[in-house]
């Protein structure tokens with residue numbers, strides 16, 4: 235029996251929507267702590283972008299330490315290409331581009347459209363649907379199977395991993411789940427050895443960088459990121475788009491028939507939701523950011539979520555303006571590590587907006603439980619733990 239969610243919650247407070255505002259306006263840096271480690275958060279748009287481009291000072295060559303908090307407990311391999319600097323980073327990124335740019339092909343988009351339309355049709359056929367687990371999670375996992383060239387059946391197993399590969403479920407520090415993912419990837423790589431095909435595991439077995447085969451740890455690190463990155467980020471953004479259009483039907487009616495408007499709206503949702511609050515960099519030399527000292531080997535945070543609310547860049551940053559232009563948001567990052575899955579994320583979100591408009595007449599929120607990014611130094615609303623809605627078919 236599904237639990238009954240509170241029907242309507244008080245609006246999130248300004249602090250929960252943009253907890254970085256006071257520090258961003260005052261100094262541009264929040265001297266935050268994560269698990270006892272001092273990590274200054276860089277908050278202003280221009281400075282976040284500058285730091286993202288300066289990989290010599292703010293390095294990603296830091297296995298397990300690019301995410302904040304660090305992921306030593308949940309994995310044993312460096313994720314690639316995200317935890318590497320040039321030239322290694324570029325070699326791995328180039329290798330992966332053909333896979334990650336598949337969503338730009340019309341045939342791929344048509345398959346994704348069928349997937350999204352099918353999920354919405356299934357949702358409208360039911361009196362109510364829990365959007366996070368019964369809609370956004372299957373959508374993310376089945377779309378990932380398309381991207382990675384894997385059969386649909388594979389996605390059904392990934393759906394069972396929940397909304398976060400390491401941290402969804404009662405596994406304490408996530409280490410058991412991390413080991414499970416590692417075993418899954420190593421088994422899939424072994425099974426792909428010597429067989430042809432275009433699925434990601436077969437490609438990784440054949441792949442070369444700089445004239446050599448990949449080590450097993452490199453193969454595992456690439457696959458690990460493909461499964462872990464782009465999971466809760468996509469799920470939160472999908473859920474928040476559904477919730478937004480429940481309350482703003484007229485906006486959806488204007489947008490859904492027009493691919494150009496859909497593209498603008500998608501960028502605005504990524505800016506507004508900023509589902510990845512921030513990411514870390516390691517400083518090889520002592521430095522300082524906004525007057526905060528950083529010791530050699532210390533970390534800083536590039537706070538995309540704060541940069542995306544920078545009032546010197548975005549007019550009325552706390553409003554969702556679906557035709558916002560220009561919209562130089564940093565939701566997908568900036569610089570050499572700019573999200574490699576952005577084409578996939580955009581394809582999913584654009585298709586979602588179109589088919590929500592084309593296939594539903596109304597969406598009603600029946601209950602919601604919010605999910606917060608809760609840290610010692612801030613508490614930020616990112617999405618939903620659960621979102622019950624009723625979708626009415628457009629007849």
Ligand code: HEM
Nearest residue numbers: 315316463464467468513565566567571573574575578579
């Ligand atoms: C709305 C959804 C998404 C958001 C907001 C997002 C955000 C980001 C951000 C901010 C970065 C930059 C990290 C850095 O500078 O260190 C990044 C990198 C990356 N993302 Fe995404 N992402 C999303 C979806 C995806 C998806 C769907 C995938 C894959 C299926 C993916 C795979 C990656 C990879 C592989 C990188 C590393 C790129 C590199 O190091 O060159 N992301 N993402």
